Amino acid sequence: xxxxxxxxxxxxxxxxxxxxxxxxxxxxxxxxxxxxxxxxxxxxxxxxxxxxxxxxxxxxxxxxxxxxxxxxxxxxxxxxxxxxxxxxxxxxxxxxxxxxxxxxxxxxxxxxxxxxxxxxxxxxxxxxxxxxxxxxxxxxxxxxxxxxxxxxxxxxxxxxxxxxxxxxxxxxxxxxxxxxxxxxxxxxxxxxxxxxxxxxxxxxxxxxxxxxxxxxxxxxxxxxxxxxxxxxxxxxxxxxxxxxxxxxxxxxxxxxxxxxxxxxxxxxxxxxxxxxxxxxxxxxxxxxxxxxxxxxxxxxxxxxxxxxxxxxxxxxxxxxxxxxxxxxxxxxxxxxxxxxxxxxxxxxxxxxxxxxxxxxxxxxxxxxxxxxxxxxxxxxxxxxxxxxxxxxxxxxxxxxxxxxxxxxxxxxxxxxxxxxxxxxxxxxxxxxxxxxxxxxxxxx
RNA sequence: GCCGCGGUAGUAUAGCCUGGCUAGUAUGCGGGCCUGUCAAGCCCGUGACCCGGGUUCAAAUCCCGGCCGCGGCGCCA
Numbered sequence: 001x002x003x004x005x006x007x008x009x010x011x012x013x014x015x016x017x018x019x020x021x022x023x024x025x026x027x028x029x030x031x032x033x034x035x036x037x038x039x040x041x042x043x044x045x046x047x048x049x050x051x052x053x054x055x056x057x058x059x060x061x062x063x064x065x066x067x068x069x070x071x072x073x074x075x076x077x078x079x080x081x082x083x084x085x086x087x088x089x090x091x092x093x094x095x096x097x098x099x100x101x102x103x104x105x106x107x108x109x110x111x112x113x114x115x116x117x118x119x120x121x122x123x124x125x126x127x128x129x130x131x132x133x134x135x136x137x138x139x140x141x142x143x144x145x146x147x148x149x150x151x152x153x154x155x156x157x158x159x160x161x162x163x164x165x166x167x168x169x170x171x172x173x174x175x176x177x178x179x180x181x182x183x184x185x186x187x188x189x190x191x192x193x194x195x196x197x198x199x200x201x202x203x204x205x206x207x208x209x210x211x212x213x214x215x216x217x218x219x220x221x222x223x224x225x226x227x228x229x230x231x232x233x234x235x236x237x238x239x240x241x242x243x244x245x246x247x248x249x250x251x252x253x254x255x256x257x258x259x260x261x262x263x264x265x266x267x268x269x270x271x272x273x274x275x276x277x278x279x280x281x282x283x284x285x286x287x288x289x290x291x292x293x294x295x296x297x298x299x300x301x302x303x304x305x306x307x308x309x310x311x312x313x314x315x316x317x318x319x320x321x322x323x324x325x326x327x328x329x330x331x332x333x334x335x336x337x338x339x340x341x342x343x344x345x346x347x348x349x350x351x352x353x354x355x356x357x358x359x360x361x362x363x364x365x366x367x368x369x370x371x372x373x374x375x376x377x378x379x380x381x382x383x384x385x386x387x388x389x390x391x392x393x394x395x396x397x398x399x400x401x402x403x404x405x406x407x408x409x410x411x412x413x414x415x416x417x418x419x420x421x422x423x424x425x426x427x428x429x430x431x432x433x434x435x436x437x438x439x440x441x442x443x444x
Numbered sequence: 445g446c447c448g449c450g451g452u453a454g455u456a457u458a459g460c461c462u463g464g465c466u467a468g469u470a471u472g473c474g475g476g477c478c479u480g481u482c483a484a485g486c487c488c489g490u491g492a493c494c495c496g497g498g499u500u501c502a503a504a505u506c507c508c509g510g511c512c513g514c515g516g517c518g519c520c521a
Contacts, residue, residue: 030482037479054479071472086482106473108454112483113471117455120513176519192521214521219445221515229521313517360521368521415521428515440513 004076008046014090017081022092024049025076025100027131028069029112038066039091042077045136050084050091051077062097071110072131073102119428126435126444134272139434141269142420145256146211149232149414152255156248158207158234163196165189165213169394176217189215192413194345195398197235198374202406206237211416219439223428224366226417228437234371235411242347242357242373245410246333249361249369250285253278253331260423273424278330278363286323287333290355296322308354310341320365335359337372344384344395347373347410357410363422371412378402 004025010017026044033039036055041048053066069075076098084091108124109117111131122129130136150160166182167190177188193210200208214231234248260266260277270276288296293311297303301318305311311319311334323332336355339348349355358372375381381402385392392399417432430436435444 030484032481032484033478034481034484035478037481039481039484041482050482052480056479085480106454110455110472113456118513121455216520218519220517220519222517223515225520231521310519366521370521413521418521429521 002076006046007042007044007049010081011047011049011088011090014081014088018083018090020081021078021095022081023076023078024051024092026074027111028071028073028075031069031071040066040069040075040077040094042075043131043133047088049088050086051079051094051097052084052091053094053097058094059096062094065097065099066094068099068102070103072107072128074100076100119430123430123436123441124444130434135431137265137269137272138420138424138426138432140265141424142416142432144259144263144266144269145416145419145423146230146232148256148259149209149211149252152252153207153209153234153248156207156251158209158236159200159205161197161200161205161208161210163190163193163200163210163212165215168397178215178217191216192231193233194413195401197233197411198345198409199401201235201237201409201411202376202401206407207235209234221439223430224418224421226429226433226436226438229418229429229433230416232414232416232419233411235409237407237409239373239408239410242335242359242371242410245371245373245412246285246287246335246359246361249371249412249414250280250331250333253285253361253363254280256419269424273426275424278423279328280331281327281329283327285331285333285361286327286329287335287359288319289336290334290338291336293319293334308338308340310338316362316367317365320362323362330364332362333359334362339387342372344388344390345374345381346384347375347380348384359412361412361414363419366418366422368418368422369412369414371410373408373410376402376406376408378406 002025004023007024007026010022010024024042024044026042028040029043029048030041038053040051042051053063055063077092077094079092079095081090082093083089107128109121109128111128114122114129114132115134166180167188177191179186179188192214193212197208197210210233212231213228215228217227236245236248239245257277257280260270294305294307297305297315297318300322303315303318305315319332319334323329336349337358339354339356342356342358347357349357356372360367361369375384378399381399382392385395417429420432421429426432430438
């Protein structure tokens with residue numbers, strides 16, 4: 001490794017480092033050339049620092065090297081850290097400057113202010129876009145969310161699992177999957193770890209979680225869908241009801257909100273995006289049943305959704321507004337979805353089989369989590385399949401899991417990119433993905 | 445899949461409605477001046493109307509088709 005210090009560390013320890021020799025490596029962010037004196041602003045992942053060169057003071061070799069610099073050249077600079085009237089309060093008086101590489105053509109996109117460019121341009125030249133600290137902070141934040149997820153569920157006694165992404169059958173009826181040529185067979189990219197996280201619970205791991213990619217072959221054209229995204233999945237056995245699952249989901253979001261207040265990386269990202277940690281009332285995230293939601297929509301918003309139908313996007317925003325106004329909450333659970341709109345493995349409500357033990361969680365008006373209790377009784381599962389008009393033979397491998405003792409269980413799937421999007425107030429989910437895959441885009 | 449909106453230098457935009465352009469501005473890029481800048485400044489230069497057809501004396505501008513992009517619905521996280 002090159003001997004260098006992160007700029008952020010130098011700046012935060014500037015008092016003790018003043019007068020000593022430091023080396024930093026990074027990109028040339030700005031060049032301010034006044035003729036006999038030149039100021040370079042260098043950037044690495046951790047921050048900015050000014051490097052100063054003066055004719056007659058700086059060694060000739062370094063002055064020569066600086067002649068060829070352009071924006072986004074990659075350099076290493078050594079010199080004395082000195083007090084200066086810069087934003088950081090210090091600058092490096094250059095003693096040596098080494099150019100590691102320079103752009104071979106004009107920049108198609110300037111990192112500074114790249115977020116003002118059109119999204120397709122940003123995605124085409126994503127390596128330049130992400131050099132913009134505001135943009136890279138999105139991915140540092142994403143890593144933070146995944147870390148909190150992993151730490152929270154690990155602490156709650158969940159085991160991290162790694163399920164196959166190459167599968168023989170889709171998970172849910174009607175959902176589109178990508179076919180893949182697997183030797184001489186056609187198989188599919190997993191559109192959910194659903195079956196395998198249940199497998200792990202039934203296999204005796206009891207409480208499991210997974211962070212992994214899922215693939216959806218839906219040709220949607222919206223600002224909140226990707227054809228490849230990351231699912232934060234949990235599945236837990238020996239539950240008494242789907243409330244237990246919601247409690248685990250709520251626990252995670254409480255932890256996330258709390259750590260967004262404390263964590264340095266998260267705070268930096270939120271500051272860059274003008275975002276605030278989500279509000280969760282002390283009494284808990286409000287929970288309304290679907291039938292209560294219909295009533296709220298009718299009475300407060302004069303919007304009628306027929307009994308047994310799903311909420312549309314507008315209705316979700318209205319329910320979110322209700323949660324905000326009534327409970328000062330950025331989240332709300334909608335529960336007991338109609339059987340009609342839920343997949344076959346969902347447990348139907350006892351005595352009211354047209355409704356289910358399931359829920360969605362809305363975060364600032366967008367669905368970010370779906371979950372519920374699963375049907376663990378073999379015979380009921382068969383009935384469910386038939387009720388959906390599905391052929392049990394196509395799901396026999398899955399049904400077999402339930403033949404030899406399956407505890408009552410449930411779980412949830414959360415969209416990582418959507419959580420990032422809603423937390424930072426991004427306007428397009430593609431911004432929450434380093435290299436998004438959508439209906440047209442598979443490069444870079 | 446259906447529907448709607450949009451394509452002007454590398455990037456971001458003005459002009460389009462109401463046809464008259466030698467297509468303006470900022471930034472980048474190339475060159476020059478400048479010893480304390482911090483979005484440095486100043487001067488010179490460079491570079492664009494998505495493609496095809498139509499209307500017209502005249503099309504960036506109006507019409508039609510194509511291509512590309514965007515996002516609303518549906519579906520979902």
